Amino acid sequence: MIRESLFAAEEREAKLDRLGDVLREMEKHIDFKVLAAEIDRAAPRPSRARGGRPPFPTELMVRAFLLQNLYGLSDEQMEFQVLDRLSFQRFLGLRRSSQVPDRTTFWTFRERLTAAQAGDALFEAVNRQLARHGYIARGGQIVDASLVPVPRQHVTEEEGEQIKAQAMPADWKPAERRQRDVDATWTKKHGKSYFGYKLSVSADRRYKLIRKLKVSTASQNDTLHLEDVLDSANTGRDLYGDKGYVDGEREARLKSRGWRVHIQRKAEKGRPLSVCQKRRNTRIARVRARVEHVFATLDQMGGKLLRCIGLDRARFLLAGKAATYNLRRLCSLKACGVVAF
Template sequence: MVKILVLQQLYNLADDALEYQLLDRRSFLQFLDLTESSSIPDAKTIWLFRDRLAQAGAGSLVFEQVQQQLHKHGYMARCGQIIDASLVQAPVQRNKREEADTVKEGAMPLTWKPHKRAQKDVDARWTKKHGKSHFGYKLHASVDKRYKLLRKMSITHAAVADTTVFESLLDRTNTSRDVYADRGYPTNEREATLKQAGWRVHIQRKGSATKGIFEAQKKRNRHIATPRARVEHVFGALAQMGGKLVRCMGIVRVTFALHLKAASYNLKRLVFLKEGGLVPF
């Protein structure tokens, strides 16, 4: 059944569409080692299985199992890591101002009936980026520079600042101590702590509202930009797989969905690396 969910993530299929494709595509049946259509679960069964895994917090276990497969094939985290975050859009909630204030406080409006509560996402939040409002969640990730594989990840609501989860994303299994990040992460205290711990810090500088940055800092930013851009390639690949939009509601289900999406991306990337002849070293 987990392989069915992987197919769903790779091809960005809804449950009903997945059921149809399982009945229609022989290649899907071969991947699942199935020979009879009577063995194929229907859309409701797929939803229930996925939801039970989500409630059990199994997404991180699937992600870690894929990491072990990467290590088994020799693709360990190498050449440093790049840390960044990406917004994940969720269905917009149309709440009254009083209801929105109650949700922000972590409570549920008393006027909501049970059937209405089931259709409300009380975990997602609004945030602004480049002057535009976004509603949903945020995927924080650490990607290794060598293979562009996702190594560590964390999911929060969209209003959480990128910098708050930086330390939890550090991959200490990486063979290099180089850490790359954009302008959203620099603090003097963080850089001092990282350097003291033996990390080589490559975090881009940013100016203040009244003061820009020096030419030397601009040159340094450009030098960091090229390796740091590799994480954007990963987010772009996830977007092509539907990873920039979630159709489920609640942090528990979203966390599972994004862990499964990341695991599926890593499997797809592993096949690409092996077929492309990129030998691990």
């Protein structure tokens, strides 16, 4: 027979703590009030001069945005999980409240931050939290890029030419225009076609934390982003990259600025790599593999597929995803006893 208890809720929470609630660990190390203040500075809360229901606190919404990124939840699933899941209710401070944000509230919050281009502000605020714990960029940096798919769209050749000319096809109805992503582009990788955007990051070698990022359309070449994501604050001057970043002129320019460039070499037609070059590539690959762990974790956090339309939304969501990764990584470093120095 199942035993009932007046203190069942408290007993379940106590058991959650014993089992280990990752969200509780985040609360120990992350100052969400500071993150909320940065968001309010970047995207001021809407005026209530005309009345209406007061918006939910910014801190609550920032926490909810973190949860969506951490678990890869849509707005509809987020609403359901907040209503159903004890750990979410506790993390959001809604354990005793009958007021819960709905799917429209989550969407409206993101749209306000996207319009204010607050993604960079959130990402930098998170990096300041990392610095407060002593995890500054050390040991050099690794640069890499990954394709971020969005739902595929099919247009006629004529419509495609108009989109390339930054014009909207005249025969598209208003509803269709709202649902068409005219910023995303097609590209090929290893013989497979992809439609979406590209995320380039610089991760520090010691802690595997994302220090800088850049988002572009998928068709842009990776090599164009290298200098944009260089982290000059890194205490090491070593730069690691794969064969896609080979550019003799740029390497010479970076070396003249004090960078120690470690870019893998690629063979050319009729000119295979020498034994020395192969050994060098292997040495670089051992270090460069650490950035692949970053992208693998992003995949685990619901994958990199975006539920949005347009480059501005993609930039904001990927900055939020990178910020969430850094917060998760901070908790992992703390749990593993990795000392910052």
